[in-house]
Amino acid sequence: MSQTAGARQLQRLKTRRALLDAALTLLEEQSLGSLGLREVTRAAGVAPTAFYRHFRDIEDLGIALVDEALENLHATVRSTLATSGDAEQRMATAVELMATLVRSYPAHIRFIVRERHGGVRRVREAVTGQLDAFAVEVAESLGSDPLGAGWSRDDLLMLARLYVDHMVMTASAFLAAALEDNEWDAVSRTALRQLRLIHAGRVHWVPAGPAAARDGVPDGVPDGVPDEGA
Numbered sequence: 520m521s522q523t524a525g526a527r528q529l530q531r532l533k534t535r536r537a538l539l540d541a542a543l544t545l546l547e548e549q550s551l552g553s554l555g556l557r558e559v560t561r562a563a564g565v566a567p568t569a570f571y572r573h574f575r576d577i578e579d580l581g582i583a584l585v586d587e588a589l590e591n592l593h594a595t596v597r598s599t600l601a602t603s604g605d606a607e608q609r610m611a612t613a614v615e616l617m618a619t620l621v622r623s624y625p626a627h628i629r630f631i632v633r634e635r636h637g638g639v640r641r642v643r644e645a646v647t648g649q650l651d652a653f654a655v656e657v658a659e660s661l662g663s664d665p666l667g668a669g670w671s672r673d674d675l676l677m678l679a680r681l682y683v684d685h686m687v688m689t690a691s692a693f694l695a696a697a698l699e700d701n702e703w704d705a706v707s708r709t710a711l712r713q714l715r716l717i718h719a720g721r722v723h724w725v726p727a728g729p730a731a732a733r734d735g736v737p738d739g740v741p742d743g744v745p746d747e748g749a
Contacts, residue, residue, distance in 0.1 A: 531572070534569055534573065537563040538559060538565065539583065539584060541562035542562075542580055543626040543630065545558060545562055546630050547629065550637055550638065551578075551581045551633075551637060551638075551642055552638040556570055559577070578639055581634065581639055581641070582641060582645045585630075585631065585634070585646055586649075588627035588628065591623075591624050592628075592686075595617065595620050599616055600660045606718055613686070613714065614707050614710045617686060617690055617693065618693055621693040621694060625694065628690050628694060629694055632690060635650075650683055653683050654676060655679070658672070658678070666721060668726075669726040670726045678717075678724075685710070689706070689710040692710065
């Protein structure tokens with residue numbers, strides 16, 4: 520690559536970064552659906568025509584932000600899955616990692632939390648798709664754990680989605696808390712208690728199987744727990 524081409528590529532990357540950063544800043548106070556192209560380019564300090572060299576439209580920029588934000592979230596998921604130790608240690612580590620992620624990338628996490636159920640369909644679908652992919656990865660890890668022995672794929676995915684949903688809910692709670700340590704500590708304690716509850720349900724869950732069906736016990740209902748229809 521020539522020096523001129525290299526400088527041009529560097530400038531292109533800087534412009535793209537400026538557009539993404541400008542959008543993130545503006546999105547702290549509004550949703551993606553209300554964001555205007557000229558508003559973004561003005562904040563980024565570039566001409567409106569420059570926008571189209573990087574993104575087709577605001578929705579396209581939003582999807583780029585989803586990919587960027589969830590790349591960091593994905594790294595946190597992988598770190599959580601790789602954590603050794605007993606269940607209590609792993610749950611505590613998961614909460615600590617979420618707190619660190621929110622402190623490090625508050626604008627990205629705020630964007631994901633807001634747009635997960637936002638009004639821009641393509642961006643909402645991008646968030647859902649990424650979180651579903653996380654759930655599949657978590658389910659695979661849960662299935663290799665001794666506690667997952669005998670669990671169906673559907674049950675593992677159900678549990679994995681509970682963990683992923685809890686992760687997003689915890690991130691949202693950290694964002695809503697003031698930066699004082701006592702408020703963050705309160706969020707951490709609540710998140711850990713919630714994870715303990717999910718884990719307790721996991722320990723006592725009865726995997727779906729032929730024996731349960733023969734005995735007339737609905738799938739996943741622990742022994743001694745009456746069915747709602749009883």
